Structure formats: structure tokens, C-alpha cells
Amino acid sequence: MPKETFAARYENLAQICEFVTIASEAAGLGEADAYCVELATNEACTNIMEYSYGEDKEGKIECLIEADDKGVTIVLRDWGKPFDANEVPEKTFDKPLEKLDLRGIGLRLIRGAMDEVEFEALPVGGNRLTMRKYR
Template structure:
């Protein structure tokens, strides 16, 4: 029996695909943001687990924007740009809220007992674990920019078939 992978993993874009959408900074926007990111992750050729972790990382980052940068709902928008390139998916989240540098947050102590751990504060840890790169910058007059990057698996050559 010859194994033939799905055709969509052969056809990787040679020029980047970039789509930006703006969402209201509300918790009820998280589902729409997730749908957008999930669709772009799938289009980028990420596997099912990677699609899920990217969606979770973006959900956590957007929740942090609403809670910490805006300090509440309906204060400002969340801009989400997805860029699919030959090597992966880049997601840029921008907001006009208070600056926050994730480098100032120490890694959580995962060795302490569950009872001694805080109930919040693991989101940034998970974002760092799930994504291949995480970069933050504050742009005076423009706001916060969080860039998340996820590598895609290598493309399979069209003439490569494997026997099972």
C-alpha cells in the first residue's frame, strides 16, 4: 500500500499571506478571534495539536489585553494580524492599552504544591511554552505589540511516497 499525504501540505505559499482583522476588546470577542486564528493556523499547514495551542495562546494573550492593558471591556480594539509564510505562522496582536513587558514576569514555581500556587499567572508561561517565539514591544503613541510565531512542519516533496 502506498501512502499519499493530503495535497494541501504540498502546496505551500511562496509569497506570504497577510490578513489583519480588528476586534472589540471584549471577552465575547474571544470566540471570533479564535475562529480567525484557527482558520489561519489550518491554512498555514499546522497540525491539529499546533492549531489548538496557537488558538489557546492567542486566547490567553487577548484575555490579558482586556484584563491588564485595557483594565476592562470596551476600552479599545484588539488588532490581530496573521502572516503565513513558507516557514510558519506569525500572529501580531496590537492594542492601545497600558504597556506591559512580559520579560518582567518571572517564570512560575511549578514545583510548589497546588495549594501554594496562585490561581492566576500561568497564562504567560503557557504562551511561552506553546509558541516557538514570543516578542513584545511598546510603541509610544501606538501601543503594545505582541508577536507570536509558530513553525510549520516541513513540506513533503511531491515525488516522495512512503510504503506502509
């Protein structure tokens, strides 16, 4: 059950992604599924940095990976502002390019890349995001 804590900074995204990719591949996920896990983790961590902590605030992200015979579970914990993803509507980009508003694209990628996604704002503060990818 690998677990690492990272400073919530953009320059650490590559390191966080490498951490989950190594674990995904060790758990037997194929290349395409491992990329989905990497993409979802990247987007989730970016959202934590931008919305939960905000650009100028320091914070940390704890990343826990569990693997079993069904697949991989990624748990991301932060200690920033509570985030309610259920208030963010499902985004579709069916407008002409000139009128396109790309806000919400990260959340769409997370939901599309993973099989199960659960956001929790914790009573003790911060958030926990649990994402599952099946083989």
C-alpha cells in the same frame, strides 16, 4: 495576510480564536500546532483585556496573521497601558495545591505554546505582541 480588528471583550474570544485557527489550518499547521496558536492567542487577548485595557475600559485588538513556508506569525496590537512581559518572571507551579498562586499562568501558556514570542511597548502608545509557530 488576513487582518481583523475586534472589540476587546471576553465574548469576542471565540471569534478571535476562530479567525486565527482558520488561518493556521490554511497555512498547513497540523491540529496540535493550530491548537497551540489558538491557545496563545486566547491567552494574549485575555491579558490585553485584563491588564492593558482593564476590565471596565473599552478598547480594540488588531489581529494580523502572516503565513510563509516556515509557519505562522500572529501579531496582536492594542492601544492600552504599556506591558513589559520581561518583568514577569517565568512561573513554575511546584508548590502544594493549597499554596498555589496561579497568576502568570497565561504568560506561561503563551511562551510554552509558541516557538517565538516578542512583546513590545510602542513609543506611540499601546503594545505589539508578535508570536511565531513553526511547522
